[in-house]
Amino acid sequence: MPIIYIKDKRRFKLDTLTSSYIIDIFDGGYLLNIYYGKRIDEDRVERRLRMRNASFSPVDPKMGEGEFSPDSAPIEYGSDGAGDFRISALKICGDSGDSVTDIRYRSHKIYSGKPSIPDLPSTYVNSDDEATTLEICAADEIKGVEVTLVYTVFENYGVMTKSVRIKNVSDKCVKIERAMSLCNDFPTMDFDMITLYGRHAMERNVERRSLSHGLQGVSSNKGISSHCQNPFCALVSHGADEDNGEAYGFNLVYSGNFSIMAECDYNDSTRLVMGINPDTFSWNLSPDEVFYTPEAVSVYSYNGIGEMSRTFHRFYNNNLINGKYKRSERPILINSWEAAYFDIDEQKLLDFGRAAKELGIEMLVMDDGWFGHRNDDKSSLGDWFVNENKFKNGLSPFIDKVHDMGLKFGIWFEPEMISPDSDFYRAHPDYCVHASGRTPMIGRNQYVLDVSREDVRDAVWKQMDAVLSQNKIDYLKWDFNRYICDADSATLSKERKEEFYHRFILGTYDLMNRLKTNYPDILFENCSGGGGRFDPAMLCYSPQIWTSDNTDAIDRLKIQFGTSMCYPASSMGAHVSAHPKAPFSTRANVALWGSFGYELDVRKFTEEQKSQVKEQIADYHKYYDLIHYGELYRALSPFDGGDKAAWQFVSEDKSECLLTVVCLKEQSYERFIYKFKGLNAEFNYKDEESGKVYSGEYLTVFGLDLRNEVNHLYGSKKWYLKKM
Ligand code: DGJ
Numbered sequence: 001m002p003i004i005y006i007k008d009k010r011r012f013k014l015d016t017l018t019s020s021y022i023i024d025i026f027d028g029g030y031l032l033n034i035y036y037g038k039r040i041d042e043d044r045v046e047r048r049l050r051m052r053n054a055s056f057s058p059v060d061p062k063m064g065e066g067e068f069s070p071d072s073a074p075i076e077y078g079s080d081g082a083g084d085f086r087i088s089a090l091k092i093c094g095d096s097g098d099s100v101t102d103i104r105y106r107s108h109k110i111y112s113g114k115p116s117i118p119d120l121p122s123t124y125v126n127s128d129d130e131a132t133t134l135e136i137c138a139a140d141e142i143k144g145v146e147v148t149l150v151y152t153v154f155e156n157y158g159v160m161t162k163s164v165r166i167k168n169v170s171d172k173c174v175k176i177e178r179a180m181s182l183c184n185d186f187p188t189m190d191f192d193m194i195t196l197y198g199r200h201a202m203e204r205n206v207e208r209r210s211l212s213h214g215l216q217g218v219s220s221n222k223g224i225s226s227h228c229q230n231p232f233c234a235l236v237s238h239g240a241d242e243d244n245g246e247a248y249g250f251n252l253v254y255s256g257n258f259s260i261m262a263e264c265d266y267n268d269s270t271r272l273v274m275g276i277n278p279d280t281f282s283w284n285l286s287p288d289e290v291f292y293t294p295e296a297v298s299v300y301s302y303n304g305i306g307e308m309s310r311t312f313h314r315f316y317n318n319n320l321i322n323g324k325y326k327r328s329e330r331p332i333l334i335n336s337w338e339a340a341y342f343d344i345d346e347q348k349l350l351d352f353g354r355a356a357k358e359l360g361i362e363m364l365v366m367d368d369g370w371f372g373h374r375n376d377d378k379s380s381l382g383d384w385f386v387n388e389n390k391f392k393n394g395l396s397p398f399i400d401k402v403h404d405m406g407l408k409f410g411i412w413f414e415p416e417m418i419s420p421d422s423d424f425y426r427a428h429p430d431y432c433v434h435a436s437g438r439t440p441m442i443g444r445n446q447y448v449l450d451v452s453r454e455d456v457r458d459a460v461w462k463q464m465d466a467v468l469s470q471n472k473i474d475y476l477k478w479d480f481n482r483y484i485c486d487a488d489s490a491t492l493s494k495e496r497k498e499e500f501y502h503r504f505i506l507g508t509y510d511l512m513n514r515l516k517t518n519y520p521d522i523l524f525e526n527c528s529g530g531g532g533r534f535d536p537a538m539l540c541y542s543p544q545i546w547t548s549d550n551t552d553a554i555d556r557l558k559i560q561f562g563t564s565m566c567y568p569a570s571s572m573g574a575h576v577s578a579h580p581k582a583p584f585s586t587r588a589n590v591a592l593w594g595s596f597g598y599e600l601d602v603r604k605f606t607e608e609q610k611s612q613v614k615e616q617i618a619d620y621h622k623y624y625d626l627i628h629y630g631e632l633y634r635a636l637s638p639f640d641g642g643d644k645a646a647w648q649f650v651s652e653d654k655s656e657c658l659l660t661v662v663c664l665k666e667q668s669y670e671r672f673i674y675k676f677k678g679l680n681a682e683f684n685y686k687d688e689e690s691g692k693v694y695s696g697e698y699l700t701v702f703g704l705d706l707r708n709e710v711n712h713l714y715g716s717k718k719w720y721l722k723k724m
Contacts, residue, residue, distance in 0.1 A: 090178060219261075560594065
């Protein structure tokens, strides 16, 4: 059994493929986080009660002086104000006004499968035998709250998920001021922390720092997970690299304000908490009401950071991404944005479509600019009806013509926004997010629509639904182009104002659910000025996300390497664009690492480019499964400052391998022997280009001398090896 309860020790042991996690019920009902690490036999584990030093730390008088302090013990879900001074996971303010919170074990249950979380996206099981769940109910008797810690372990991966539900069992309202999804106490601070920082058009750069005493971490307060920090963090052993060392990866299934904080204390131990950002959150819970936290995903690997990433990829492809396009091949698209920006009309798009179809492209996506009177970014968000100056006969005849060409058709929306210059705003000026008495800030000339309100969601959905139900639409790109401030909703009482950000994101999820439920065949691509909302929650609705507004292939190397820390290739929208820095072939080689498409004026292709496009499209089809569902090996990272970047995909059965190398320096004739990763030593592989056959062992141990293969600035090359 992957989860057992050892009665005589009052101990839970949760095993995944790679890890064990042990929780003890200690005297007084304290829940202790005894162990998280490489999978072990439970007999070898000693209880850690007290660390080296707790002389100033309070003790529970009922437990006996010196035995135990909540401040130095590895508390499973640390709470505020009752003797544990570290950053807490839980803080609840009761009717008496104090926020001292202290939860103790009450009961537990273990069962097969995994529950979903009401109103929140989460990972899922395909069948109940894939996972086992433990629910531990703890309670603060004084406050009258029950806190249920929900753990699910997946036997076939090194994956565990956690979430928490909080129920008010008192007869008074309580206020939750902090409810994190995950809390882990490690007995050491000998870790490096890896996070993904960035900005618009340069998202998810890899940053690595050694943990130090005190608090450190990343967060978002921008209303969305954001371009600036991702809800991901890894704690890795010092010196861990792609193939060696321990790596714990944590990812929050949430798209709103988040916080990931590590605190290293006076005992040189580490507490990590991850969840909704408590700085911009509180929640009033009436009697009998339940609050659900988002889900946190934890991955453990003792074979380095690469194995951690591959576990996330496998898990997300199988247990997060869902719907029609979970496995079926997604069409190669041409998107109008970088080709024409707002300057689109029926004729131009049909010309794009015709040129694209000839080359083998499968779908035409009409980006921003088709609705209201939108000719630039100054108007019309919220007016989701066709611009008849651009489409004289309306949308349907145009879309029919696209379909008649044999192409699929995609459309762009930005549902959670409203332009001050729009009929929608003129009719409902109160629908925008604003704090009472203040003029709201503007971003990209637009306001944010208050989708925390159901009436507002209904109004925008009605318009979207009309477009979607009256037209045959195969793909929808859902954009979000500014951060949220002036956080308030007219419908929230004074006590509930801090609920706004979480209610907003629940509103977004509700809208996305309507789209998914009513139009399950539409391929849905998320976007937020590129990758401003690139998080696992969005992957529950859309199998792919536009990775970045930066389509320069060389910049994309860093963006894609960083994104791949936890997100699979299948989730990354990647297009060949007109950015001239890298040769056309390199642009395609880099874009192939993702959900592939084009974003440039296809009418302007030279004959040479046209024949290259045909080859690229053939490559996309040929390597689709290998790249989307294969195992990624980040061989040479662009963050390392070397003269090459390289990555490899190996099919799950190890019968196929694709290596791509990009040169990053002007002249690069240095010795370059590439030792392949992830192959089966016993297999013989044929290099498709040279026809030569090598054993897996030879390729891995001796490698191939590729010195003269890729040595000019931004040149690139692919090698495809197949089992004989
Ligand atoms: C930002 C997106 O990332 C772009 O791809 C494009 O859709 C524009 N918005 C349109 O306004």
